[in-house]
Amino acid sequence: MGQEPIFIKDLPLEALETWVQTIGERPFRARQIFRHLYHRVIRSWDECSDLSKAFRTQLEYGTRLHAVEVVATEDAADDTRKFVFRLRDGSLIESVLIPDPPRLTACVSSQVGCALGCRFCLTGTMGLTRHLATAEIVDQVVHMQQDAGPGRRITNIVFMGMGEPLANEEALLPALNILMDPTGFGFSHRRITVSTVGLVPQMARLGRETPVNLAVSLHAADDDTRNRLMPINRKYPLAVLMEACRAYPMPSRKRITFEYILLKDVNDRPEDARRLVRLLASVRSKVNLIPFNPHPNLPFERPSEERILAFQEILQNAHLTATIRQSRGADIRAACGQLAARMVSS
Numbered sequence: 001m002g003q004e005p006i007f008i009k010d011l012p013l014e015a016l017e018t019w020v021q022t023i024g025e026r027p028f029r030a031r032q033i034f035r036h037l038y039h040r041v042i043r044s045w046d047e048c049s050d051l052s053k054a055f056r057t058q059l060e061y062g063t064r065l066h067a068v069e070v071v072a073t074e075d076a077a078d079d080t081r082k083f084v085f086r087l088r089d090g091s092l093i094e095s096v097l098i099p100d101p102p103r104l105t106a107c108v109s110s111q112v113g114c115a116l117g118c119r120f121c122l123t124g125t126m127g128l129t130r131h132l133a134t135a136e137i138v139d140q141v142v143h144m145q146q147d148a149g150p151g152r153r154i155t156n157i158v159f160m161g162m163g164e165p166l167a168n169e170e171a172l173l174p175a176l177n178i179l180m181d182p183t184g185f186g187f188s189h190r191r192i193t194v195s196t197v198g199l200v201p202q203m204a205r206l207g208r209e210t211p212v213n214l215a216v217s218l219h220a221a222d223d224d225t226r227n228r229l230m231p232i233n234r235k236y237p238l239a240v241l242m243e244a245c246r247a248y249p250m251p252s253r254k255r256i257t258f259e260y261i262l263l264k265d266v267n268d269r270p271e272d273a274r275r276l277v278r279l280l281a282s283v284r285s286k287v288n289l290i291p292f293n294p295h296p297n298l299p300f301e302r303p304s305e306e307r308i309l310a311f312q313e314i315l316q317n318a319h320l321t322a323t324i325r326q327s328r329g330a331d332i333r334a335a336c337g338q339l340a341a342r343m344v345s346s
């Protein structure tokens, strides 16, 4: 063909329809390919017996089927499975598959490293290497679905792995389009959550362009504490962030999830909980409290159980929905960035 092969998982259905026509095929072929890629999650074009041999050869030489490759997996005692993927340039990223029957949640990465430097996050200590391409985002889900096997479908996707997804919106938005397309995976928008530290302009675009769930990593209810934990707060302080949350377009049944990592003596006091109540008073919200999972390279501790429960109680007494999310896969360092960071440094 003389041209560089394309990464086929970069293309949403409409773009794939255009591409198949450029190689002389009819547009409906794109739907067939989409079903093979994302419904059957094929590992090789040879599995597509309804495509002619000549077309399969064109696909073999004209496209790259895989954008990431599994280089390691690790299982936790609670059945959480962590995947380390190598990209074509040798970079490593990680994803996690979390069984919580009847749910099976895939937590995916959107960047290699991250530029935002949140102090409680190991990925933040790595800096940003680069954004992932759409195919590299989508292929994480494909590999995890292949690993789960035909009798177990992934039910939910959360963008809470390495990186800030809204810093990579040009790749994220087509990836969401592919994941929700009913011809392939067909994930409902209710089953996909994009988590952000609060990049305000990009949040507005996400809300305009897709109906997926939004999670905001809040982690502090006052600017001083948040400035210390999350440098992004200096650019988009809480007043600006909360205004963006209030303006976020949401169907009436949806709420924004606010993630709040509980760090001992940093943001876990009763007055922090009361501030959080005031901050969220005018937003349709639910709160995920995440007791910190200690790591030798991070300077924080987990609060006591009493502190955690007392924090939750203050929120609940103010009629906020507040759940405590136990860290899954703690024994395999499933918190964001931890396994890939270990592999990079070993």
Ligand code: SF4
Pocket: 113, 114, 115, 116, 117, 118, 121, 122, 123, 124, 125, 161, 162, 163, 164, 197, 336
């Ligand atoms: S918490 Fe998210 S946004 Fe912050 S440094 Fe880690 S990966 Fe980046």
